[in-house]
Amino acid sequence: MTNPIWAKQDELPKITAPTNLRAEVDLDASQIKLTWKDNSKNETGFIIERKTLDSSYSEIAKVKEDATSYIDSEPYNNTKHFYRVRLIIPKLIRPSPTR
Helix, strand or coil, X not given: CCCCCCCCHHHCCXXXXXXXXXXXXXXXXXXXXXXXXXXXXXXXXXXXXXXXXXXXXXXXXXXXXXXXXXXXXXXCCCCCEEXXXXXXXXXXXXXXXXX
């Protein structure tokens, strides 16, 4: 059995997801440049995920904290892509309350 993590609401770090995700395709469609706004001050990086109409999201890359762009150099030709960017946040570890 695992112990629950205890923390007061005001002790939790504010976590704000990235916004304004944009994709720009180069002229020969060999690369897609993703850009986003980093709204968080406590992430340790970002996970970039991609899917097509017929697939589920899967991780294609991880980038470091404060990154605001990524170049997908392996897109599927003539295929509509969907992307999302997720935060990597440090684990919240708090001591269990005294009993």
